[in-house]
Amino acid sequence: PGLADQLRLVFLNQDKVQFERDFRPADGRLSHHWFFAVLNAKEGSTVTLKWQPSIRLTRTTRQYQIIRLVEFDEDGNVTNVIPLDPTKATVDPQTGEVEPMVAYTYTNHGEVARYFRLDVQKANFVATKLLAGTSGWKFLSVPITPQRAEPFVNLGDDIDPFQLYQYDAGLGGYKIYPYDIGEVELQAGHGYFTRLAEDVEVDVGGTMNHDDVICRLDSVGWHAIGNPFILPLNVSDLRLSDGKTERTFDEAVAAGWVEGTLYRWNTVSKTEAFMSEVPLSDGYEAVTSADQLKPWEGYWLRTRVPNLKLRFPAPPGVETARAPIPESLRPPVARIAVAPRPTSEEDFDLRIALYADFASDVTTTLGTRPEASTGWDVLDQSEPPILGQTVAVYFDHDDWGTASGMYNTDYQPTLKVGEQRTWRFTVFADKQDAKMKLSWEDAIEHVPDDVMLWFRRLDRSPSEWQDMREVRSVDIVSGSLFTKVQFEVRAERFALRPPxxxxxxxxxxxxxxxxxxxxxxxxxxxxxxxxxxxxxxxxxxxxxxxxxxxxxxxxxxxxxxxxxxxxxxxxxxxxxxxxxxxVKPVIRRTVLLPCYPNPFNPKVWIPYELAEETKVTIRIYNTLGELVRTLDLGVQPRGSYVTRDRAACWDGRTQSGEEAASGVYLYQLEAGNLRMTRKMMLLR
The missing domain is CATH 2.60.40.10 (Immunoglobulins)
Structure with a gap:
């Protein structure tokens, strides 16, 4: 043990426990990493780090070819990478020992600690943390060309028990390692499924991809793909070729080569699901040309024509980029950085979400678009392959001819006033007694106010339509090993006719x-x-x-x-x-008030106020002074005759019962000895 303020070099684990020595087993793994810190160097002093490799490490045929020192700043970010070459070491001829070598020299600028990581690796590698999630499924890819394609060498030392599912579009099913050993290879640009019992950190050794990567998509159907680079890749930058013409992704969608929606399996940690106030679990997430393919993630892409080539263009700056560092490869002082994560007024999207405690499906969407049709069109995207022991919501269209199948999105033409549209979808689960919640709680808030939406279950009789704004979720319990429940949604656009x-x-x-x-x-x-x-x-x-x-x-x-x-x-x-x-004060005199409505058709109410009881007569004249109609109201008591049930009413007819012509009329109140006249207009 040294004094607290003495210059020291100490090894650290992730719990910030300090060690003077740190030995690792020679278990043949891809890489070993040691964290250490230099403490209490004086400000302005020069600090020199030396290392002394073993004789075996000085050989060019050594197993671990890459040895380097990685320097971090106080926030845990890499600031320097120093390669260490043991072949340049000098051996003392008398003792046969390797003499110490200078690894790195720096000047202390007042920091209490400087953090480093020593890497000893068989090859360059990338590493990440995989979340087990609520379902245990992980859809992954590798952002590197593996040195060896054998799956266990790359992932089997980290995942236990280890199985890798490789989808074969030609077979329409999976090849599974280790059962199909020799037929499943870990390759850049491809996607794979595995199951995780717990969160794990994995590393894959090989060569960083700095040039374009090409994958073959020979069969029509679903293909599991992945970003082969350590940087995110725009979906819109993908290129597809049929051997004659190369198209952008959007052009390929428009040409009918591929569907425009990809899917990734969104993993939700069990802690996040437990702490969430709303149901939260693993499920597919839709990815479009406006999104990016993330490193380490797998994606479903559906082709509609055979014999395509998919080209992943190298992202700008990938040659000098550094792969993100998983937490296990950050020094113990590193702070965890958390990145924060419409249609026309007439159209809408309604996302139907299905939650269970072990899986979810939150991407199923129905809606309207002006370019959509009532049958299949390019806006209708297929449902990705459903994993076992999960849940799903999909539109089952066996009425779409060659396009028949299960769909994740279903768009129909824009609703006009008075029109209705209907959608049918299926809720699926293959787990006994699974408790599920079907919800549109958030999505309904974005539906236009002039669109009414109803839903009903088709497995119950009678099946009553329910308002989707009033009932925003439905609880479902699977009654058997395989459960399918059909629902129907109806939308109607109505006219907002104001009074x-x-x-x-x-x-x-x-x-x-x-x-x-x-x-x-x-x-x-x-x-x-x-x-x-x-x-x-x-x-x-x-x-x-x-x-x-x-x-x-x-x-x-x-x-x-x-x-x-x-x-x-x-x-x-x-x-x-x-x-x-x-407001008028208490009646002190008789008065004739403005009629209402004015102009009118066909009736008009003539209000007035009487200061005393008297005989009341209303006479209607045209502009020539000719009498059109007389309303003899008899003797009336003092009061206000303003409301429709008390005011005089003229039905727009003459004394003989004929309809009066449009025009300006004079109405005169005769109350006792008083006469008052106002104008009104009849508009036929």
């Missing part, structure tokens, strides 16, 4: 509001908001069949502002323009 002829008429300490609503199947009601002069708000709620409202909670000579809102079942709302009126 018309919204009128606000102030009377004697009351305000009459009226409007025409018509019949609307998805109208749930109305609200009226009222603001007084101080800004205080009051709200009134009315049913869908109410079309007038009288506000009596008002004071004379005060201003009030009213706004009418129509509420629809989908959550859509229509708001009128605010209307401000001044």
């Amino acid at each position: 018309s002829e919204f009128q606000v008429v102030a009377g004697e300490e009351q305000v009459l509001l009226s409007w025409k609503g018509g019949e609307h199947p998805y109208l749930t009601g109305y609200t009226i908001k009222r603001w007084d002069a101080s800004g205080k708000v009051k709200e009134y709620v009315l049913g869908p069949n109410e079309h007038e409202f009288t506000d009596t909670d008002v004071l004379g000579n005060e201003d009030y502002t009213y706004q009418l809102s129509a509420l629809y079942r989908t959550g859509a709302e229509w708001h009128s323009e605010p209307v401000t009126v001044t």
Whole structure:
């Protein structure tokens, strides 16, 4: 043990425990790595690291060809890589011992510790951590050309028990290592499945790919592919060739060579699934031309024509890029960096997610697009191969002729007002008593407000349609080893018809509001908001069949502002323009008020106020002064005759019962000895 402030070199493990010595077993593995730190060097001092290889390491035929020193900054990022060449070592002729050699010299700039990693490797390698996830399945590829294609040499020392599934598009099934030994090879550009009992770190030795990589896609169907580079690769940069013409990925999709959606198996850690407030588990994730192929990930790609070649163009900067470092190869001080992870207004996507505690499927999508058809089209993407002991949601189309099959997306033409569309999909599980939740909780929020969506289960009778905005998830329990439950979704676009002829008429300490609503199947009601002069708000709620409202909670000579809102079942709302009126004080004289509506067709209400009981007559004249109609209302008591049930009503007909012509008319109130006249307009 040394003094705490003394210059020291110590070995470290991931728990930051310090050791003076660190020996490793000679077990033939691909690589060995040691972490150490130089502590307490004085600021401005020169620090020299020396190493002394064994005699066996000085031979050119040594098993471990690559020896290097890796330097890190205080954040755990690589700042320097120093190759160490043991063949340059000098051997003392008298003792036969290798003399120490200078490995690295640096100047201390005030840091308390400088961190290093010593690598002893058989070849260059890449390494990563694979998550077991909730299902145990891992869809992987290798971002390197392996030195040896034998799977166990590369992965078997890290994964126990070890099996590797290689999909053969020609056979339409898997070859499994070690059962099909000699037929399964680990190659760059290809994807593979394996099962993990726990999270593991794996490393694969070989040659970094700096040039384009080409893979053959001979058969029509699904192909498991993977990014062969240590940098992400844009899907749009992929190239496909039929031997005569090479096309971009998007061009190949448009030409019908391949489908436009790839799929990766998204792995969710068991801790993340346990801590999540919503159901979360492993499942396929859709990948499009706007996305990237990540290193170490496997992807499903479906071809529709045979004998294609897939070219992975080398990403810019890959020659000098460094592979990401897994946590086991970071010094113990390294901080873990966590990277943060629409259609037209008429169209929509509705993603149907299926969750179980062991797997999930969150990519199944139905929707509309202007370029889609009711049958198969290029927007409809196939369902990726379903793994055992998992769950899936898919559209089963056996009515699409040569394109028949299971689909992950199903798009239909854009809905017009009054049109309906239906989709049918299947929920699948091959696990007894599996508890599942089918949900569209988040997706429904992005569906346009003028589209109604219903769903129903087809395995129950009677099967009632349910509103997908009201019921946003369904619990399902698999009743047998294999469970298939069919659902149907119906979408309808309706017209958001706002109320018309919204009128606000102030009377004697009351305000009459009226409007025409018509019949609307998805109208749930109305609200009226009222603001007084101080800004205080009051709200009134009315049913869908109410079309007038009288506000009596008002004071004379005060201003009030009213706004009418129509509420629809989908959550859509229509708001009128605010209307401000001044409430009339208590009646002190007889007055004729403005008629409503004005213009009108065919009826008009003529409001008035009487300061005393009197005989009332309403006369209608044309602009020539000719009498058109007389409304003899008899003797009426003092009061306000403003609302429709109290005001005089003219039905737009003459005294003889004929329809009056369009035009301007004068209406005159005769109340006792008083006569008052106003104008109104009839529009046929």
